[in-house]
Amino acid sequence: MKLSKEKVMEPETPFTRLYEDRFGLAPDFPAPAEMNPALAAILARRSHRRFRPDPVAPDLLRTLLACAQSAPAKSDLQQYAIIAIRDAALRTQMNALLASQPWVVGAPVMLVFCGDFRRGQRVTALRGLAHANNNMDSFMNAAVDAALAMQSFILAAEAAGLGCCPLSVIRNRIEEVSAALGLPDGVFPVACLCVGWPAAAGFTTLRLPPALVVHEDRYDDGDLEAELTAYDTRRHKRFPITPDKQLHLEHYGQAETYHWSHNAARRLSRPERAGFRDFLLKHGFKLA
Numbered sequence: 001m002k003l004s005k006e007k008v009m010e011p012e013t014p015f016t017r018l019y020e021d022r023f024g025l026a027p028d029f030p031a032p033a034e035m036n037p038a039l040a041a042i043l044a045r046r047s048h049r050r051f052r053p054d055p056v057a058p059d060l061l062r063t064l065l066a067c068a069q070s071a072p073a074k075s076d077l078q079q080y081a082i083i084a085i086r087d088a089a090l091r092t093q094m095n096a097l098l099a100s101q102p103w104v105v106g107a108p109v110m111l112v113f114c115g116d117f118r119r120g121q122r123v124t125a126l127r128g129l130a131h132a133n134n135n136m137d138s139f140m141n142a143a144v145d146a147a148l149a150m151q152s153f154i155l156a157a158e159a160a161g162l163g164c165c166p167l168s169v170i171r172n173r174i175e176e177v178s179a180a181l182g183l184p185d186g187v188f189p190v191a192c193l194c195v196g197w198p199a200a201a202g203f204t205t206l207r208l209p210p211a212l213v214v215h216e217d218r219y220d221d222g223d224l225e226a227e228l229t230a231y232d233t234r235r236h237k238r239f240p241i242t243p244d245k246q247l248h249l250e251h252y253g254q255a256e257t258y259h260w261s262h263n264a265a266r267r268l269s270r271p272e273r274a275g276f277r278d279f280l281l282k283h284g285f286k287l288a
């Protein structure tokens with residue numbers, strides 16, 4: 001949406017503060033007079049990677065999992081599965097597989113959200129029919145179902161005061177993770193979710209401006225370069241990326257100017273998880 005560039009001058013309200021925290025911009029539309037607390041919580045959401053050691057009560061976890069299952073799902077097929085890791089030895093194994101993210105060790109709860117074709121294949125067979133949808137579209141539907149369930153879980157967990165962080169890095173060791181979790185053919189991990197009571201308040205990460213993400217009627221990225229530069233500058237002022245955090249130093253060396261877009265470009269310039277397709281083809285997905 002090409003939002004009006006006209007700034008609405010008004011005193012700071014809870015909404016304008018939250019919006020400014022999220023985008024580094026003042027809203028260019030009138031702020032709601034009253035801030036709905038559910039919306040405020042969503043605007044302020046952030047990932048948490050440091051947790052207090054306190055456990056999450058099993059009943060609370062089951063309530064949050066019920067919230068996860070309340071997410072919408074394509075054709076109501078519910079093509080996802082959630083593995084809640086409880087066994088201590090398995091947890092130790094998962095911590096080791098995720099050693100590149102040492103903070104996961106401190107998360108009291110670990111859930112793995114998976115896309116699941118297998119259940120639909122079994123349901124079809126149980127009702128005497130042949131499954132005819134082992135294709136790309138179903139693969140995406142399963143991934144989307146799993147992601148929506150994960151986000152429903154996250155919003156519910158945050159409403160209960162918990163913090164979460166999704167981890168796609170789980171797919172760096174996809175064969176070992178799938179074997180450890182006993183994932184059969186037709187089931188693939190989308191992301192792991194670490195959950196616990198936050199040890200720190202965390203911070204709101206600045207998002208791309210709505211002008212780059214929300215389009216009105218037709219896709220139009222004509223302003224990409226100008227908007228990107230402005231976003232980089234805003235974001236760098238608030239969260240500069242320190243030189244030691246620059247990606248792929250071995251390929252690109254250290255840059256003097258290094259903002260969000262440089263980081264994104266470096267990340268996207270090197271193939272990540274190039275073996276994922278082969279994993280899927282080997283594990284029952286045709287991706288036709």
Ligand SMILES: Cc1cc2nc3c(=O)[nH]c(=O)nc-3n(C[C@H](O)[C@H](O)[C@H](O)COP(=O)(O)O)c2cc1C
Binds near residue numbers: 048166203205
């Ligand atoms: C699908 C997905 C995978 C992610 N994988 C990782 C990960 O492997 N490691 C990590 O530290 N954070 C991961 N994150 C968290 C993102 O880095 C985080 O959402 C992003 O930096 C924005 O920060 P915020 O969530 O605090 O707003 C992932 C998020 C999503 C949605």
